[in-house]
Amino acid sequence: MNSEELLKACHIENGSLVDSSFQAFLNAHYANSRIVIMVDENTHDCCLEYLITSFVQLSEAEVMLLPVGEENKVMEVCFQVWEALTEYGIGRDDLIVNLGGGVVTDMGGFIAAVYKRGLDFIHIPTTLLGMVDASIGGKTGIDLGIYKNQLGVFKEPVKIYTDAGFLGSLPDHQILNGFAEMLKHALITSADLWLELKSISRIDDMKDMSRIKTSQAIKCNAVLNDPLDKGFRKTLNFGHTVGHAIEGFYLDSLVLSHGHCVALGIIVESYMSFAKGLLSKEELEDISGTIRTWFEIPAFDELAFDALVELMKNDKKNSANKILGCALEGIGNCSWDAEYTPTEIKEGLKYLLKLN
Ligand SMILES: NC(=O)c1ccc[n+]([C@@H]2O[C@H](COP(=O)([O-])OP(=O)(O)OC[C@H]3O[C@@H](n4cnc5c(N)ncnc54)[C@H](O)[C@@H]3O)[C@@H](O)[C@H]2O)c1
Structure with missing residues (x-):
């Protein structure tokens, strides 16, 4: 397979999000779904506004704020999110959008994969590491004490949208x-x-x-x-x-x-x-x-x-x-x-x- 075919097979689309298939994909598959956007404190401040102002459906999404950093890629945070998803009544046909670096995509993917035996999720990586690595390949997971990625499951995102514009605010x-x-x-x-x-x-x-x-x-x-x-x-x-x-x-x-x-x-x-x-x-x-x-x-x-x-x-x-x-x-x-x-x-x- 050539590069384009490889990216397609991994559900990756590159380029400006507003020019991508994102809106059409939401319309085609999730028009009646509730959408939950996972962000951390930094992607909340640097990336979320662009997303919710560019796509009408997302302006009504529930936003789940995760604490920043690897030390928070842990089960305690997942429990809190699962409880909140339950409280919001999020169901099997709903969608999670993970907007962030590898911590958000790893943990957001894990949360989605385990909740009600698996919800669809889309990754929108906002770090370079997320774009070239963490968002690709379906490994989701969290840390256990000092052991990295000790808990996790394989589950592919339904789509990965890579918009290098997000790198503008990345240190x-x-x-x-x-x-x-x-x-x-x-x-x-x-x-x-x-x-x-x-x-x-x-x-x-x-x-x-x-x-x-x-x-x-x-x-x-x-x-x-x-x-x-x-x-x-x-x-x-x-x-x-x-x-x-x-x-x-x-x-x-x-x-x-x-x-x-x-x-x-x-x-x-x-x-x-x-x-x-x-x-x-x-x-x-x-x-x-x-x-x-x-x-x-x-x-x-x-x-x-x-x-x-x-x-x-x-x-x-x-x-x-x-x-x-x-x-x-x-x-x-x-x-x-x-x-x-x-x-x-x-x-x-x-x-x-x-x-x-
Ligand atoms: N699943 C996999 O296959 C895989 C592969 C490689 C790494 N990983 C995991 O990825 C994680 C590391 O990912 P990371 O390096 O992206 O870390 P990260 O998610 O912690 O992001 C790094 C920092 O950048 C901030 N940030 C993110 N996007 C930003 C933006 N656009 N502007 C400003 N700040 C922004 C974040 O808030 C954070 O402070 C590790 O947990 C690692 O285990 C997973």
Whole structure:
């Protein structure tokens, strides 16, 4: 399938929302439905007005305000929303519109998927990370304590509308958050795309719609080939075994975005690929140099290494008590279910700290 076909198969439509099929889609399928819009405090302030003033039907929607941030992607918030949906009398034929970043789409998707055994939902991602990654592929979920995405179900949104106009109010560090996933998409599939992305020198160039589309198509290809994450789709986890552990470790203290943690995870996991003889020294330095241009290396302590390994032992991708992740077999080529031993992980973390 070409890019356009991949996006279509993942129900993605790109471009200005007012020029899209959004209104016609609502008319065709939800003319008599009640609509609930999930927002967080920031998308409430920055994105909601455009939506409800552009589409008449949405001016009457119930707006559900979720607290901002990963620390609120939890069951307690879901309970409150399910109670409110019940109070409002929301039923099986109604629709949820998730307007926000990955936290809103992950949690809003989960809330919709579980409520009354499943309500239709549309994602309108408003972060770069949401556009190129979190909104695509039907993984919904929430965190359980320090364990990321420990609870969740697979359920596809009925549509995903990507309007890069929403990125206008997104702070630069959040653009970088999404750029980390775009770099990952390049590293696992395409040396040419890697060359293109690493040559970017302005944050505005990361918001380019054709680059967003290319990245979406890479994610779609993985998802469509392996919807339930049994094989090829696992390559999307490159950087995430280590990245999720760093994110969980710092959840309460240092505020590092998901993408920032993934960027650090990419360096550590690339080092492990190098240590296994799969990646050349030049490639490793190319990857760590590019990531360091955009992402700070936090000065964490070697004492944290054991705690990080412990977190990785709980990763959902593990099997037979082994920590499993991805291996980069040259830039643009990734394999999955590679074993990471605690010693290899600690060597990779040491390499990361030395870059500081
Ligand atoms: N389901 C998946 O396949 C998948 C894939 C990758 C990541 N994720 C999840 O996505 C989450 C991270 O997503 P994220 O980085 O988008 O975080 P986020 O949803 O927390 O958004 C980041 C910040 O940007 C704000 N924001 C959003 N849109 C804005 C806008 N247009 N203008 C101004 N501010 C805006 C948010 O309020 C928040 O403060 C994590 O929970 C991660 O686990 C899921």
